[in-house]
Amino acid sequence: MNFDVHAVPSPSYIVDEGLLIKNLEKLKSVAERTGCKILLAQKGFSMFAVYPLIRQYLDGVTSSGVLEARLGYEEMGKEVHTYAPAFTEADFDEILSYSDHIVFNSFQQWNKFKERVHNHPKKIECGIRINPEYSEIEVDMYNPCFTHSRFGVTLDNFEPDQLDGIDGFHFHTMCEQNSDTLERTLQVIEQKFGNYLHQMKWLNFGGGHHITRPDYDIETLERSILHMKNKYDVDVYLEPGEAVALNTGFLVATVLDTLYNGMDIAILDTSASCHMPDVLEMPYRPEIIGAGLPNEKAYTYRFGGPTCLSGDVIGDYSFDHPLKPGDRLIFCDMAHYSMVKNNTFNGINLPSIVLNTLHDGPKVVQQFGYDDFKNRLS
Numbered sequence: 385m386n387f388d389v390h391a392v393p394s395p396s397y398i399v400d401e402g403l404l405i406k407n408l409e410k411l412k413s414v415a416e417r418t419g420c421k422i423l424l425a426q427k428g429f430s431m432f433a434v435y436p437l438i439r440q441y442l443d444g445v446t447s448s449g450v451l452e453a454r455l456g457y458e459e460m461g462k463e464v465h466t467y468a469p470a471f472t473e474a475d476f477d478e479i480l481s482y483s484d485h486i487v488f489n490s491f492q493q494w495n496k497f498k499e500r501v502h503n504h505p506k507k508i509e510c511g512i513r514i515n516p517e518y519s520e521i522e523v524d525m526y527n528p529c530f531t532h533s534r535f536g537v538t539l540d541n542f543e544p545d546q547l548d549g550i551d552g553f554h555f556h557t558m559c560e561q562n563s564d565t566l567e568r569t570l571q572v573i574e575q576k577f578g579n580y581l582h583q584m585k586w587l588n589f590g591g592g593h594h595i596t597r598p599d600y601d602i603e604t605l606e607r608s609i610l611h612m613k614n615k616y617d618v619d620v621y622l623e624p625g626e627a628v629a630l631n632t633g634f635l636v637a638t639v640l641d642t643l644y645n646g647m648d649i650a651i652l653d654t655s656a657s658c659h660m661p662d663v664l665e666m667p668y669r670p671e672i673i674g675a676g677l678p679n680e681k682a683y684t685y686r687f688g689g690p691t692c693l694s695g696d697v698i699g700d701y702s703f704d705h706p707l708k709p710g711d712r713l714i715f716c717d718m719a720h721y722s723m724v725k726n727n728t729f730n731g732i733n734l735p736s737i738v739l740n741t742l743h744d745g746p747k748v749v750q751q752f753g754y755d756d757f758k759n760r761l762s
């Protein structure tokens with residue numbers, strides 16, 4: 385954190401260019417050592433103001449539908465991959481025009497759309513998402529392999545006679561995990577789908593690889609990539625979202641008021657519900673610079689948002705000094721799954737978006753207001 389917290393709007397997301405470059409360098413080095421390709425999963429991070437930077441390090445984007453595909457096509461301008469649990473007839477021509485790879489969630493979807501893929505003037509590679517029914521995620525909300533999951537073709541539903549025209553397989557079964565999980569997952573993939581993999585050109589390992597976390601075991605990742613490449617003669621793709629932007633951003637907020645109701649409470653100009661919905665959904669407790677756990681320091685506060693939702697509570701934090709209106713707070717690791725998920729519930733404005741540039745310090749990239757709120761409502 386090397387910017388003046390009073391020199392930026394509040395609330396605002398601040399993405400740090402230097403920290404982002406560090407992550408991108410780490411990702412690029414994996415691609416260079418293994419020959420794999422790495423795509424940005426835009427679902428997790430779509431701040432396209434930094435796509436010209438990301439473009440220098442990664443091979444393209446992965447998209448969850450027509451809008452993300454178009455954003456990646458227009459703003460990144462490299463490979464565009466698109467997967468959705470189901471495609472609509474109406475969107476499909478536009479998806480074709482932006483995409484280099486399209487991954488289908490079922491053989492029924494593949495059969496429905498394959499003529500349209502083949503009739504398109506550009507060669508588009510097609511894949512099937514497979515579901516190995518193996519994952520180590522304990523929370524169902526984030527587990528693509530939980531019972532009755534809608535994601536991917538299980539071995540029972542696999543149709544080897546429908547593979548004509550299919551160039552690759554895709555799996556996505558991880559979330560914030562290390563490469564030991566990947567290694568065990570690949571063993572299951574090989575056991576169940578290895579026979580068919582020899583006919584494929586590529587295998588996409590999906591996202592959930594926490595590659596840029598300090599304790600991530602990159603050697604095991606690289607060994608796993610090379611193993612699959614060499615044994616099956618496939619290109620390997622990774623499509624991390626979180627790992628690209630992990631620990632590269634902050635959310636600056638301001639204390640608006642303090643009050644007491646059985647404990648000290650501070651009302652902030654940022655909302656869990658609108659600006660960091662994962663705090664309520666995951667749920668998790670974001671770090672705040674200079675703050676401790678409740679009662680660890682002398683003054684403990686419960687932080688609430690400016691909405692009328694009772695549960696719009698960010699968490700309890702302690703400080704060495706009492707807080708007062710106007711004090712600024714810096715929430716950590718707020719680049720990924722924040723901007724892409726925020727909303728204007730309760731008429732709360734969206735935080736500004738700021739890039740803390742390497743050479744010139746903070747630059748406000750985008751600010752929001754009444755029109756952004758109004759245009760979504762009718």
Ligand SMILES: *Cc1c(COP(=O)(O)O)cnc(C)c1O
Pocket residue numbers: 425427428446467556558559560590591592593623624625626627
């Ligand atoms: C969410 C998702 C990703 C990115 O996951 P991260 O956890 O952000 O790395 C990649 N691919 C697919 C299919 C996804 O659904």
